[in-house]
Amino acid sequence: MIPPVARDFVAGEEPATAFEHTRQTNEAGVGVILNKLGEHYHERGPAEEDTAAYEQLIAELGETDLDSCVSVKPSQLGIDVSPAVFEENYRRVVEAGSEHGVFVWCDMEDATTTDTTLDAFESVATEFGGGVGLCVQANLRRTRADLERLVDLPGKIRLVKGAYDEDEEIAYTDQSAVDEAFREDLTYLFKNRDSGVAVGSHDPEMIAYARELHERHGSDYEIQMLMGVREEAQRRLAREGREVYQYAPYGSEWASYFYRRVRERKENLLFAARAVLGV
Numbered sequence: 001m002i003p004p005v006a007r008d009f010v011a012g013e014e015p016a017t018a019f020e021h022t023r024q025t026n027e028a029g030v031g032v033i034l035n036k037l038g039e040h041y042h043e044r045g046p047a048e049e050d051t052a053a054y055e056q057l058i059a060e061l062g063e064t065d066l067d068s069c070v071s072v073k074p075s076q077l078g079i080d081v082s083p084a085v086f087e088e089n090y091r092r093v094v095e096a097g098s099e100h101g102v103f104v105w106c107d108m109e110d111a112t113t114t115d116t117t118l119d120a121f122e123s124v125a126t127e128f129g130g131g132v133g134l135c136v137q138a139n140l141r142r143t144r145a146d147l148e149r150l151v152d153l154p155g156k157i158r159l160v161k162g163a164y165d166e167d168e169e170i171a172y173t174d175q176s177a178v179d180e181a182f183r184e185d186l187t188y189l190f191k192n193r194d195s196g197v198a199v200g201s202h203d204p205e206m207i208a209y210a211r212e213l214h215e216r217h218g219s220d221y222e223i224q225m226l227m228g229v230r231e232e233a234q235r236r237l238a239r240e241g242r243e244v245y246q247y248a249p250y251g252s253e254w255a256s257y258f259y260r261r262v263r264e265r266k267e268n269l270l271f272a273a274r275a276v277l278g279v
């Protein structure tokens, strides 16, 4: 069972609890991106199991009127087994999304997976004509060139700062350089797309900058934040008329995800310690 302290960050262990969380979050005008926890599978079996779980989840979501979509991780669908296994499983999930009218996001993992993930996305976005979105990371030096490749494809693009530690040669490692790259990439997206731009950030400065770009260029966009992070701001932005989505993970592998959230920010660490100690 998930302890109360982790429940702020994880929408339960089963699809049923994730659906209930989605229903409640929707009431505040915030959509939900569901992610079944699981990553770095080195064998075909678990990757196929999670693929089947997503197909089932999507079929069930398609029967509801929830404002929700899904987001998959390449290493959950088998990219560490082989690119071919990932491509096959990813295509199955996208096919299910297309059949049931459920949007399918793809997260971006470490830089060794970028080429394969981009190729797979380009292929499904072209074949299915939309209904899919891809995350790109502003900390990678290559991202601007990748955006030029992606910008005219159907579907959506989620820009994030990047969560993986990468070498200086391929990535900006200084926070201010990452922030600058984020602004430049966001500007490029707003200038070159009428819609389908997603700002995956909790940073009030980036969110304000996106609004500025929207006023200047008119492109439609959405803001995406994680469950348990700045939820008050998520609801406020939705009340102000912005399209907001909350990325909500669920599943039995909640512990490692929760500890990652706790480690990355001292406020979360304090919050977790207080909850555990009851002070």
Ligand code: FAD
Pocket: 106, 107, 108, 109, 135, 137, 160, 161, 162, 163, 164, 200, 201, 202, 203, 204, 224, 225, 226, 229, 230, 246, 247, 265
């Ligand atoms: P930071 O640069 O960490 O912080 C900037 C400011 O934001 C802070 O000063 C503070 O004002 C505010 N802030 C940040 N965190 C908090 C907090 N916990 N509580 C209160 N205020 C806070 N990364 C990937 O590499 N691949 C992915 O596929 C991916 N998908 C993502 C999907 C979503 C929806 C989101 C929100 C993030 C995703 N990330 C992904 C993670 C991302 O790359 C960043 O590591 C993460 O979002 C932290 O950067 P930031 O822009 O939110 O703010």
